[in-house]
Amino acid sequence: MKRLLTILMAAVMAAFTLAACANPSPNEALSKLLAVAPESEKPALTAEIVRLCGHHKNSEIPKSCDPAAATANIDLPDAGSSGVLQVLADVPQESLPVVVNLYLSYVASEQTTPDLPNVTLDPARSEGDARAAAITAAKAALEAEYAFDYAVGIIEAFGDEQVDNAADGVDDRHEAVAEKLREALGDQAPARLPAYTFNQPLPTDSATARSFLTELTKELDALHVHDAEAATTPAWRLLSLSIAGYLRAK
DSSP states (O other): OOHHHHHHHHHHHHHHHHHTSSOOOOOOOOHHHHOOOOOOGGHHHHHHHHHHHHTTTTSSOOOGHHHHHHHHSSOOOOOHHHHHHHHGGGGGGGGHHHHHHHHHHHHHHTOOOOOOOOOOOOEEESSSSSSHHHHHHHHHHHHHHHHHHHHHHHHHOOOOOOHHHHHHHHHHHHHHHHHHHHHHHHOOOOOSSSSOSSSSSSOSSHHHHHHHHHHHHHHHHHHEEEEEEEESHHHHHHHHHHHHHHHHHO
16 A cells, blocks of 8 residues: 555655656746856856756756747846846745856956945735734844944954954944944834843953954844845845845955
């Protein structure tokens, strides 16, 4: 009986696979990015397109999954980081980590600092919708920025002149990020707290002040990258990815 059930399940799965892959097509947004990508960035995009499009049981890729077919006779985005932003709203949710990595790679190679866009995060219609998730993430990001600004005061109390200058430079960028988050949230923006706590031990001298700054910067960078990878609305996708690139740029 168990063997019969296994055979039946295998037959059903095979039938489903063949039906699902009868005439698959590549994702258009990813195909556009692939069309203008340099050779070094194509393998990751190609793998993601194939993963979404599917393949036959023998691992062959259907001819209909050719990305060129999806971009024939249509306008392509610009090359580089600006092109990623142009198609960002149409990227599948599950493919965002690949596209975020692509964008950050472009930012690093272009050696320019991306602009921080002006966006408005609309209030949620219901507690569980995409807007609610975006608002929650943006609020958490702003609160993290407030905490970082508070930490800079602690760092400067223990750091030497070199550490203080480094903290000031980093804080200027993060204050610009905080301002854009406040603007995007509008009346929904959280207020600053009188004080904040941290996972790392507080500094006691210049050396530990430098380490404290380094670790907090890494944590905040990772937070913004994660937000971009999980962003649930077009406006939040644009802002969170731009923030990640802005902070990653040299």
